[in-house]
Amino acid sequence: MNPALQGLLTIAIGVGACVGYFYFANQILDKVIFPARGPNAGRNINRANHIRPWLFLFPAIFALGLYLAYPVVETLRLSLSDREQGGAFVGLDNYSQMMSEPKFWEAMRNNMLWLIVVPAMSTAFGLLAAQLTDRIGWGNIAKSLIFMPMAISFVGAGVIWKLVYETRPDDIAQIGVLNAILAGLGGAPQTWLTIPFWNNFFLMIVLVWIQTGFAMVILSAALRGIPEETVEAAIVDGANPFQIFFKIKVPQIMPTIVVVWTTITLTVLKIFDIVFAMTNGQWETQVLANYMYDKLFRAGDWGVGSAAAIIIMLLVSPILVWNVHNARKEMR
Amino acid sequence: MADLVLTDVAKSYGSVNVLKHIDLDISKGELIVFVGPSGCGKSTLLRMIAGLEKITGGELQIDGMVVNDVPPSERGIAMVFQSYALYPHMTVRENMQFALKIARMPKAEIDERVEKAARILQLHNLLDRLPKALSGGQRQRVAIGRSIVRDPKVYLFDEPLSNLDAALRVATRIEIAQLKEAMPDSTMIYVTHDQVEAMTLASRIVVLAGGGIAQVGSPLELYERPENEFVAQFIGSPAMNLLAGEITATGDRTTIAVEGGGTAVSGVPSLAGDMGKKVNIGIRPEDFVETAEGAEHIFSGRVNITEALGEVTLLYFEPKGGDDPVIGKLQGIHKGLRGQTVRLSADPAKVHVFHDTQSLLYRDRPVKRITTKAH
The missing domain is CATH 3.40.50.300 (P-loop containing nucleotide triphosphate hydrolases)
Incomplete structure (x- = not known):
C-alpha cells in the first residue's frame, strides 16, 4: 500500500476509534447502565453526570499514567535496588555511591553553570533582539533569522557547532570558522572543546543560540502589548530611550520575562543532546542527563542511572511548579 | 509667561x-x-x-x-x-x-x-x-x-x-x-x-x-x-436648523423669503447688493416660538415625532426631500402636537443668515469652506 494511504488510514482509524470510544461509552452510560427512565430516572441522570467526566478523562489519565507516572515510580524503585544483587532493595546505597563519584559532582557543577548562564544570556539576547527589531523595516527578516535555530534539533545544532569549533593540524587549512579566523589573525589553532572549564561555555553558546529565538518571539509579543501611551507619557516626563526601556518597558513585561526564564531553565536542566553530540561529557563537560545516560545505557548500572534520573527530576520539579504558577498568573 | x-x-x-x-x-x-x-x-x-x-x-x-x-x-x-x-x-x-x-x-x-x-x-x-x-x-x-x-x-x-x-x-x-x-x-x-x-x-x-x-x-x-x-450646527444640541431662502429686503434688518412659504426677518444687517441672494437662515430649535394661525411665520410643517424631555418638548417635523428634519424645542410638555401642523416664528435677533456657508456677520473674513458635516 502507498505509505501516504497507509498514513491516512492510520489517522482515520485512530480518530475514528477515539470518536467511537466517546460516543459509545456515553451511549452505554446513558442508555444501559443509568437509563433516564423508569422510577429512578432523576437519580440515574445525576449518577450518569457524576460518572461522565471520568469516562471522558479515562483515556488521557490512562496514557499519562502508563507513560509518565509509572516510569517515575519504576525509576524510583530501580534507584533503590542493586543490579549485582539481582535487584535486591539496597536503600540509598546507589545515591551514596553516586555522591562519592567526582564525575557526578562535576556534572552537578556544570549543570549549575548552565543553569545560570544559558537562561540569563538567552533572555537578555532575546529581549535585546525583540526591542531592536521592533521598529525597523527589516525587523521581521531579522527575527526570522534569529528564530530559525529553534527549528533545528539539539543534535543537529551540536553537529553544526562542532564544525564551528573544528580543529585541523597547524599545517592544513582550517575548516572550523573559529580556528580559520584565529589562523587568519596569525594565531595557532586551538582544540576548543578540550579546554577544561571554558569548553562548558562553548557548549552553552549552542543552546543560547537556539533559545534566543524562543525568548525573542515571546518577549517581542509582550513588548507590543505595552500600552503606547505609557511610553509617550515617559517621553513627556523626559525619560531617555534607556530609561524608557529599563524603567517603563522591562518592568511591565517582568512576568513574561520570568516565564521565559524559567521555561529555558527547564530545558537547561534536562540538557543532554548537545553535550552528548559534541563532547560526550569528556574534558570536564559532563552534565547530569549525560551522566545518567552513561550509567544507564553504557555501564548498564540502572541503579545509579535511575538515582541520577531522580535527582534531575527533583531539581526540575520546583521550577516547573513555579513556571506553571507564573504562566497561569499571567494569563489571568 | x-x-x-x-x-x-x-x-x-x-x-x-x-x-x-x-x-x-x-x-x-x-x-x-x-x-x-x-x-x-x-x-x-x-x-x-x-x-x-x-x-x-x-x-x-x-x-x-x-x-x-x-x-x-x-x-x-x-x-x-x-x-x-x-x-x-x-x-x-x-x-x-x-x-x-x-x-x-x-x-x-x-x-x-x-x-x-x-x-x-x-x-x-x-x-x-x-x-x-x-x-x-x-x-x-x-x-x-x-x-x-x-x-x-x-x-x-x-x-x-x-x-x-x-x-x-x-x-x-x-x-x-x-x-x-x-x-x-x-x-x-x-x-x-x-x-x-x-x-x-x-x-x-x-x-x-x-x-x-x-x-x-x-x-x-x-x-x-x-x-x-x-460651527452653527456643531455647537448646540439639537443642531441649529438651516432653511434655504432668498433675500427680499436689505438694510439694518434683512428679510428672507423662506422656501416653503414662510418669511423670516433677521437682525443681521445686509447690503443693497445682497438683494436676491440665495441664503440659508439658521435658527436654533430652542429659539423657535409657536405662532397662531394667520400670524407671520418662518416655518410651518406637520409634526412627525415628539420627544417630551420634561422641561422641554422636541418636535421633529416631517422632512422635506432628503434634508434633515427641522427640529423645534418648546418649553413645557406638548405631546398633543404630534400629527398637527405647527407654525413657528423666531425673534429677529436669533435668526442667523449664511451666504455660501459663511455668516453675513463675518462677511469681511475669508470664506472657510468646510466639507465635513457637523454631526
Whole structure:
C-alpha cells in the first residue's frame, strides 16, 4: 500500500476509534447502565453526570499514567535496588555511591553553570533582539533569522557547532570558522572543546543560540502589548530611550520575562543532546542527563542511572511548579 | 509667561495633509478647548504641541521660543492622556515622582511637590497603591497629579474624561474647572469631542474641522454668533436648523423669503447688493416660538415625532426631500402636537443668515469652506 494511504488510514482509524470510544461509552452510560427512565430516572441522570467526566478523562489519565507516572515510580524503585544483587532493595546505597563519584559532582557543577548562564544570556539576547527589531523595516527578516535555530534539533545544532569549533593540524587549512579566523589573525589553532572549564561555555553558546529565538518571539509579543501611551507619557516626563526601556518597558513585561526564564531553565536542566553530540561529557563537560545516560545505557548500572534520573527530576520539579504558577498568573 | 503661538502650523503624513494653516495665539492663564468631529485632527494638533508628533510646517512658539525641534520634556508641557497612561508597575507616589527623579531633582523637593499635588487632588490615602487598585476617577486624578508635580507652563489634556462613566465625567469636569481656578496662571489646552465639556470649561473654544480652524471664540460667541454653518450646527444640541431662502429686503434688518412659504426677518444687517441672494437662515430649535394661525411665520410643517424631555418638548417635523428634519424645542410638555401642523416664528435677533456657508456677520473674513458635516 502507498505509505501516504497507509498514513491516512492510520489517522482515520485512530480518530475514528477515539470518536467511537466517546460516543459509545456515553451511549452505554446513558442508555444501559443509568437509563433516564423508569422510577429512578432523576437519580440515574445525576449518577450518569457524576460518572461522565471520568469516562471522558479515562483515556488521557490512562496514557499519562502508563507513560509518565509509572516510569517515575519504576525509576524510583530501580534507584533503590542493586543490579549485582539481582535487584535486591539496597536503600540509598546507589545515591551514596553516586555522591562519592567526582564525575557526578562535576556534572552537578556544570549543570549549575548552565543553569545560570544559558537562561540569563538567552533572555537578555532575546529581549535585546525583540526591542531592536521592533521598529525597523527589516525587523521581521531579522527575527526570522534569529528564530530559525529553534527549528533545528539539539543534535543537529551540536553537529553544526562542532564544525564551528573544528580543529585541523597547524599545517592544513582550517575548516572550523573559529580556528580559520584565529589562523587568519596569525594565531595557532586551538582544540576548543578540550579546554577544561571554558569548553562548558562553548557548549552553552549552542543552546543560547537556539533559545534566543524562543525568548525573542515571546518577549517581542509582550513588548507590543505595552500600552503606547505609557511610553509617550515617559517621553513627556523626559525619560531617555534607556530609561524608557529599563524603567517603563522591562518592568511591565517582568512576568513574561520570568516565564521565559524559567521555561529555558527547564530545558537547561534536562540538557543532554548537545553535550552528548559534541563532547560526550569528556574534558570536564559532563552534565547530569549525560551522566545518567552513561550509567544507564553504557555501564548498564540502572541503579545509579535511575538515582541520577531522580535527582534531575527533583531539581526540575520546583521550577516547573513555579513556571506553571507564573504562566497561569499571567494569563489571568 | 506661557504664551503659545502657532503660526501657519501644518501636519502631513506623506502626501496626506491632516492639518493646514493653523494660526492661534494662546495667552497665559487661558483654558483653550479644541473641539471638533472625530478625525478633524484635534488630538494630532495637541500631540504636535506636546512634541509627540513632528510639526511638518509652520512654527510653534512657547514663551517666545520656537520649539518645533525641542524634545517634549524641554518644552515645559505636561500631558494627561485619554487612557491615563499611568505606569502600572509603580505606585501612585512613584508615578508622580518619576519625571522629577528623571530630572534629578533633590529628594526633599520631590517629596514636597508630591505632597502638594496629593493635597490638591486628595490623593493622600492612595499614594502607596498601584494603579490597578484605583477606580477610573482616581486614576484620572493621579494622571493630573503627575502633571501638576512638574509645574509645567502648559497643561495638555487629551480627551481626559472619555473613559469615565457619565456621572463621574460630570464630577471630574467640575474638578478640572476648580483645579484651573486654583491655578489661575497655568495655561491649559484641552481636547474633547464633547461640546458640553467644551462649553463649560473653556475660556475660548477652537473648533477644528476639515484640517483647519473653523472658528475661535468664547463659548457664548460660538453659540450666539457662529461664523459659518459648520460651527452653527456643531455647537448646540439639537443642531441649529438651516432653511434655504432668498433675500427680499436689505438694510439694518434683512428679510428672507423662506422656501416653503414662510418669511423670516433677521437682525443681521445686509447690503443693497445682497438683494436676491440665495441664503440659508439658521435658527436654533430652542429659539423657535409657536405662532397662531394667520400670524407671520418662518416655518410651518406637520409634526412627525415628539420627544417630551420634561422641561422641554422636541418636535421633529416631517422632512422635506432628503434634508434633515427641522427640529423645534418648546418649553413645557406638548405631546398633543404630534400629527398637527405647527407654525413657528423666531425673534429677529436669533435668526442667523449664511451666504455660501459663511455668516453675513463675518462677511469681511475669508470664506472657510468646510466639507465635513457637523454631526
